[in-house]
Amino acid sequence: MPITDLKMHFAAGGTAVNGWCSIPSPVTAEIIGRAGFDMTTVDLQHGLIDYQTALTMLQVLQGLPAPVLVRVPWNEPGIVMKTLDAGFAGVICPMINTVDDARRLVQSARYAPLGERSFGPTRANMVYGQTYARTANQAILVLAMIETREALANLDGILSVEGIDGIYVGPSDLGLSMGYEPTLEPTATEVLDAIFDIVARTRATGRIAGIHTGSPAMIRDMLTKGFHFASLLTDVRLFMGALSRSLAEVRQTSAETVKGY
Numbered sequence: 001m002p003i004t005d006l007k008m009h010f011a012a013g014g015t016a017v018n019g020w021c022s023i024p025s026p027v028t029a030e031i032i033g034r035a036g037f038d039m040t041t042v043d044l045q046h047g048l049i050d051y052q053t054a055l056t057m058l059q060v061l062q063g064l065p066a067p068v069l070v071r072v073p074w075n076e077p078g079i080v081m082k083t084l085d086a087g088f089a090g091v092i093c094p095m096i097n098t099v100d101d102a103r104r105l106v107q108s109a110r111y112a113p114l115g116e117r118s119f120g121p122t123r124a125n126m127v128y129g130q131t132y133a134r135t136a137n138q139a140i141l142v143l144a145m146i147e148t149r150e151a152l153a154n155l156d157g158i159l160s161v162e163g164i165d166g167i168y169v170g171p172s173d174l175g176l177s178m179g180y181e182p183t184l185e186p187t188a189t190e191v192l193d194a195i196f197d198i199v200a201r202t203r204a205t206g207r208i209a210g211i212h213t214g215s216p217a218m219i220r221d222m223l224t225k226g227f228h229f230a231s232l233l234t235d236v237r238l239f240m241g242a243l244s245r246s247l248a249e250v251r252q253t254s255a256e257t258v259k260g261y
Contacts, residue, residue, distance in 0.1 A: 021057060098151075109163070
């Protein structure tokens, strides 16, 4: 059954696997969208995607069942408001390290009286209807990325900010900030302990917890540990991995054929 409301789905105990779009193409976005992910995210931070391409990708993805989020490049009001006006169902914002960072994100993402989002939902009105202004504050999902030691130290304060629905863990940057090599599949005990601490504290406040992962096995583990949703790599990494495996298989088969001949 497709998810129509992420907040209700998670509140009811549901989990989700998130597809991640980094390639600036409506075609690859459609492939991700049709693959069967429960939700999708278009990445304007580390993805190779600009606003106009993101809009086109969103138009394709919204013709498919899964809700569509956006990761904005930074905690900057203009791009947060502009992507929400385009009709994204939620926003993931990187490097929210302090309570003030979280408050600034809410100011950009929520209409008054909770925030200071400027009214002009040009496409969102078409998608969600003329009642959008009354429903947006409740409907839009606002997630703060927790990916540094500083954010970990300030997590309780960040979670207490009204208008923050939850967090999204970036394992690579979190590990990097702790002095380890960046990886989507961390093995360092300190990093894993931090990740499990984050999800436990987030769940204790009733907020939503998401995480980026490097493998299907890690997704299963993270959902078991209490995360509401987890992202499977990116379209770039999935494409590169499939290409490398297929080519290696061709090379091996060719070598064995020559040897046998």
